[in-house]
Amino acid sequence: MNERSKIQPDWFGKTVCGLFLGFALALALVGCFAWFGPGGIDAQDKYQFNMWLLAPIWLSVLSFVYLFHSTRRALLWLGGANLLAWGLLLLLR
Amino acid sequence: MQIRSDILRIYQKVHLWTGITAGILLFICFFAGALTMFKPQLSAWASPPTSILPQIATAQADELLQQALEQHPEIAKGFTLHLEDDKHAPLTWYSHGGGRGLNLNAEQWQATLDEHGQLLTQKVQPSQLGTLIDQLHRTAGIPGNLGHEQLGVLVMGVASILYFMALVSGVIFLLPTLVKTLFALRQKKGPSRFWLDSHNLLGITALPFHIVIAITVVVFAFHDAFYDALGEFVYGKTPGFSRGAPLVQPLNITHLPPIREIIATANQHAPGYEARTLTFMGLDTPRPAVRIEMYNEQALMRGPLADFLSLQPYSLETQFSTFSPTAAGTWGRIVAVFFGLHFGSFGGMPGRWLYFFMGLSGAMLFYSGNLLWLEKRRQQQKGAELPQQPRKVRLMAAATVGCCLGAMVAVAITMLLGKWLYSWVTNINHSYLWSYYLCFAAAVLYSFWRGAARAAIHLLRIGALACIAMPLTSVLATYAPSLGIWAPHTLTTLMVDLVALLFAFGFLYSARLTQQRTVNGPADSIWAIIDKQNSATPASRLSVY
Numbered sequence: 001m002n003e004r005s006k007i008q009p010d011w012f013g014k015t016v017c018g019l020f021l022g023f024a025l026a027l028a029l030v031g032c033f034a035w036f037g038p039g040g041i042d043a044q045d046k047y048q049f050n051m052w053l054l055a056p057i058w059l060s061v062l063s064f065v066y067l068f069h070s071t072r073r074a075l076l077w078l079g080g081a082n083l084l085a086w087g088l089l090l091l092l093r
Numbered sequence: 094m095q096i097r098s099d100i101l102r103i104y105q106k107v108h109l110w111t112g113i114t115a116g117i118l119l120f121i122c123f124f125a126g127a128l129t130m131f132k133p134q135l136s137a138w139a140s141p142p143t144s145i146l147p148q149i150a151t152a153q154a155d156e157l158l159q160q161a162l163e164q165h166p167e168i169a170k171g172f173t174l175h176l177e178d179d180k181h182a183p184l185t186w187y188s189h190g191g192g193r194g195l196n197l198n199a200e201q202w203q204a205t206l207d208e209h210g211q212l213l214t215q216k217v218q219p220s221q222l223g224t225l226i227d228q229l230h231r232t233a234g235i236p237g238n239l240g241h242e243q244l245g246v247l248v249m250g251v252a253s254i255l256y257f258m259a260l261v262s263g264v265i266f267l268l269p270t271l272v273k274t275l276f277a278l279r280q281k282k283g284p285s286r287f288w289l290d291s292h293n294l295l296g297i298t299a300l301p302f303h304i305v306i307a308i309t310v311v312v313f314a315f316h317d318a319f320y321d322a323l324g325e326f327v328y329g330k331t332p333g334f335s336r337g338a339p340l341v342q343p344l345n346i347t348h349l350p351p352i353r354e355i356i357a358t359a360n361q362h363a364p365g366y367e368a369r370t371l372t373f374m375g376l377d378t379p380r381p382a383v384r385i386e387m388y389n390e391q392a393l394m395r396g397p398l399a400d401f402l403s404l405q406p407y408s409l410e411t412q413f414s415t416f417s418p419t420a421a422g423t424w425g426r427i428v429a430v431f432f433g434l435h436f437g438s439f440g441g442m443p444g445r446w447l448y449f450f451m452g453l454s455g456a457m458l459f460y461s462g463n464l465l466w467l468e469k470r471r472q473q474q475k476g477a478e479l480p481q482q483p484r485k486v487r488l489m490a491a492a493t494v495g496c497c498l499g500a501m502v503a504v505a506i507t508m509l510l511g512k513w514l515y516s517w518v519t520n521i522n523h524s525y526l527w528s529y530y531l532c533f534a535a536a537v538l539y540s541f542w543r544g545a546a547r548a549a550i551h552l553l554r555i556g557a558l559a560c561i562a563m564p565l566t567s568v569l570a571t572y573a574p575s576l577g578i579w580a581p582h583t584l585t586t587l588m589v590d591l592v593a594l595l596f597a598f599g600f601l602y603s604a605r606l607t608q609q610r611t612v613n614g615p616a617d618s619i620w621a622i623i624d625k626q627n628s629a630t631p632a633s634r635l636s637v638y
Binding site for chain 2: 006007009023027030031034035039041043044045046047048049050051052054055056059060062063064066067089
């Protein structure tokens with residue numbers, strides 16, 4: 001494995017990406033689930049369940065963000081996923 | 094399983110940093126959390142028998158309420174009934190404080206009937222030992238508020254984010270060697286191997302438990318922010334929690350149906366559920382309610398002790414239920430499962446004991462993690478000269494020993510002092526607070542002053558002493574009642590003494606091991622105690638690791 005293909009640590013950049021883009025992504029995914037998932041937006045008590053769902057998604061993104069090759073890649077992938085999820089949510093809602 | 098070495102290195106770093114920052118806080122919360130499994134039992138143990146009036150048969154509840162109401166008209170606002178539970182008086186109400194928040198000065202009235210059906214009442218300041226240990230569990234003992242949240246809860250929310258990352262990273266960098274080493278406890282290969290093996294075993298076998306705890310704590314700490322974000326960006330409005338319409342004409346306690354009818358209605362709500370505690374609130378207001386703790390040993394319950402059912406106390410209409418059996422209640426039920434898995438409120442007493450040991454094993458996980466961190470940074474002895482251990486290693490060792498053992502010892506001493514001081518102070522709850530913080534601070538200071546090796550032995554011995562003193566106090570109380578202390582009078586409170594005795598043996602055993610390590614362990618370890626006059630190292634103590 002040569003030096004360039006090795007994962008860059010990029011502690012600060014990746015952590016920030018995981019914290020903020022991860023939370024935004026979790027919010028969008030939960031939003032899609034809230035609107036288009038089983039029971040729809042008005043199901044009884046689903047509001048609470050959706051709130052709970054935020055935590056595992058956010059924490060998973062934050063934990064696995066260090067697998068990205070660099071901050072730049074993390075930014076591109078997580079940013080892209082965010083655009084997709086938010087676009088889906090805002091267009092179809 | 095093969096994982097690229099650069100990924101392993103990165104996740105090893107994530108694990109080290111998240112673990113070392115959150116470890117001590119998590120230790121305190123897990124140890125205290127294990128104790129909260131028996132919160133009412135601890136409070137009952139800390140209360141003299143005279144401060145809990147004896148129970149009555151549930152059939153007498155209406156009679157008791159009638160008689161008490163004649164003498165104490167303030168009951169018409171609200172009161173609590175504890176059904177056949179010897180950890181509480183049958184009828185209680187608060188003359189001062191008694192809301193849902195912590196109030197150390199709360200004054201509780203109690204009422205019961207004697208064997209002739211005569212009313213007995215008394216006013217007490219109930220011991221809140223259980224509640225305070227619960228506070229320690231939720232905040233790690235960090236005082237103060239931030240907005241309307243407790244600062245400690247928010248700190249633990251952040252610590253739990255780190256905790257989750259530590260779990261994921263720990264599993265990732267263990268994966269390549271997992272199958273080979275999981276059940277290997279290599280004692281022969283030296284203490285650091287042994288600690289590493291036990292750390293891995295504790296972590297992997299309890300992994301689902303740890304994941305649940307980490308996620309639930311993050312939600313408990315940040316649910317307000319999460320709800321706000323959801324309301325703002327997803328729902329576009331705040332759905333909130335629906336409440337029934339208020340009464341146009343407030344009713345009063347004379348309109349209340351008989352207690353046995355209320356209990357019967359509650360018990361019919363779902364099979365297997367049984368009303369334990371009924372709290373009547375706002376009876377003379379437009380929003381009256383009776384909040385009922387419903388217990389079902391077969392169910393996974395939403396609260397720390399039971400599920401909840403809220404009825405309109407006059408019409409007995411359901412206002413709110415955490416165990417609604419209807420199809421529409423599925424989402425609420427799933428959420429209840431998350432709560433129940435954190436609280437360990439399932440499986441009856443065996444479930445509680447399981448969670449008690451899981452809590453202690455979690456504490457061990459964090460303690461062993463810190464020990465591994467220290468071991469890794471040890472300056473190894475190369476020649477005849479003993480190396481000076483790096484400053485950060487000595488400080489971290491002192492912090493680990495001082496905070497972790499200090500918190501355990503402080504709780505033990507506080508419990509013991511609580512019994513002895515009870516008849517000498519006006520409000521024992523303040524003594525608990527003073528005692529805990531003073532002991533904890535003393536332990537931390539001592540640990541930094543004398544160093545981790547000595548402090549560990551001394552703190553473990555003091556802990557053993559405090560724990561042995563608890564059952565001894567009970568023996569003494571039986572033979573010398575004039576001392577103002579008391580012996581356990583129920584099986585549950587006797588169990589507290591017995592568990593204290595077990596803890597004493599645990600402390601003593603650990604103290605012995607730690608003592609042996611200072612003499613027989615490698616001399617270049619922070620755990621070694623080297624005689625200053627005789628610092629030439631015998632060859633037998635050269636490090637072999």
